[in-house]
Amino acid sequence: MDETATLASSHTEMTEMLLPNDTNNLGRALGGAVLHWMDICGAIAGMRFANRQVVTASMDHVDFIAPIEMGEVAIIEGYVFNTGRTSVDVKVDVRAENPRTDETRRTTTSYFTFVALDDDGRPTPVPDLECPTEDEEALREDAMSGREEQLRQVVERYDL
Numbered sequence: 001m002d003e004t005a006t007l008a009s010s011h012t013e014m015t016e017m018l019l020p021n022d023t024n025n026l027g028r029a030l031g032g033a034v035l036h037w038m039d040i041c042g043a044i045a046g047m048r049f050a051n052r053q054v055v056t057a058s059m060d061h062v063d064f065i066a067p068i069e070m071g072e073v074a075i076i077e078g079y080v081f082n083t084g085r086t087s088v089d090v091k092v093d094v095r096a097e098n099p100r101t102d103e104t105r106r107t108t109t110s111y112f113t114f115v116a117l118d119d120d121g122r123p124t125p126v127p128d129l130e131c132p133t134e135d136e137e138a139l140r141e142d143a144m145s146g147r148e149e150q151l152r153q154v155v156e157r158y159d160l
Contacts, residue, residue, distance in 0.1 A: 094108045
């Protein structure tokens, strides 16, 4: 295992065309389908970073702020923004794109924690995160503050 890895090395972008099997009766993306895509994207980002198999440990709060319509393209983007001893935190953003107009809109964001596993299926150390460029550091700071803000809003919403 490398001792360090960069945020950029984990960057993952997936696309999915929204087809009828992943829509509700309104012709919009099923929330479960979107969560599935987010989990896959986050896991790929985590595996790229750790060079190990990872498993989902948690997913933070999710608000679906805009729909994805049938025939639109879902763009799912994730990257590692923080690490623990055996875990990686991944920010995953989802945007909807109308392929006929090239218009995009943000649909949801969430934060995942994945645990790296060794060949025996036990938690194993992950590299330390490096952000050698200003762009990477800005993405990391954006994710850290975004997660903190999202958690603050959840606490306020539910008066915890």
